[in-house]
Amino acid sequence: MRLSIKTSPDIAEAMRREVLAGEKATTRAMANVGTDLKLAWRRQINGAGLGTRLANSVRSATYPKSGESLRAAALVWSKAPKIVSAHDQGTTIRSKNGFYLAIPTEAAGRAAGGRRMSPGEWERRRGIRLRFVYRRGAPSLLVADKARMNKKGLAVLSKSKTGRNQVTAPIFILVPQVRLRKRLDLERDADRALNSVPSAIVAQWVEDRTKWPPNVSRS
Structure with missing residues (x-):
């Protein structure tokens, strides 16, 4: 076979x-x-x-x-x-230069595209100088004097000569670090x-x- x-x-x-x-x-x-x-x-x-x-x-x-x-x-x-x-x-986020982290408040608003602004950029855009306010036992602040709040709740430059509706608005909260x-x-x-x-x-x-x-x- x-x-x-x-x-x-x-x-x-x-x-x-x-x-x-x-x-x-x-x-x-x-x-x-x-x-x-x-x-x-x-x-x-x-x-x-x-x-x-x-x-x-x-x-x-x-x-x-x-x-x-x-x-x-x-x-x-x-x-x-x-x-x-x-x-x-x-993680814990600290300032690169060893100072404070500036956390914007609602009154600060945002730049185009929803980007957060730094204090220096905010001053240039709004035309208002920020003032440092030290608070013992609480975060310090950067505030805008003689500002006014617009309809969107943002602090803007007041042009009032009488001081009507002018406010001192907290723009940034200053903290040494943030824990995410x-x-x-x-x-x-x-x-x-x-x-x-x-x-x-x-x-x-x-x-x-x-x-x-x-x-x-x-x-």
Whole structure:
């Protein structure tokens, strides 16, 4: 009795296609995992009340930039890493020059784009000199004398010659340091993303199998 074994398709070709399918599945899976983590971090930041602008500073990218690889990787980062890290870890913020931190009050208002102003910038914009007020046992202040409050509750230059409606408005509260409480847990979402990688790759591989023969031919 004679036995013969014949493989079809060719084993080498089948293995080549399987490797290409693996490269495709891995690259797509990492792109999906990176995007999911980016969106999870953005939701956390928005949910903590830190604003859409900071949330949108979170970005993601997949490597390699072009083509597919079994060693594909995803990178998720923030374009404002110091701010995000401060809220993620909780930290003490001190003035760089060793003096006070100036915390603006509601009367200070904001610059274009919602940015907080420094005392010097506030003086230039409002045309009012700020006066230092020391308070024993309480934070010191920078106040604006002979100002008036507009309809938005902001301190502006008073042009009254009689002093009518003029006020002394606290513009900045001066403190030696500020302790930010931990408001984020980015590591939690990162761990979930990392643990999801194997199943994400398998899911992509299975999806390609349902579209057999997969479009993985490469010259």
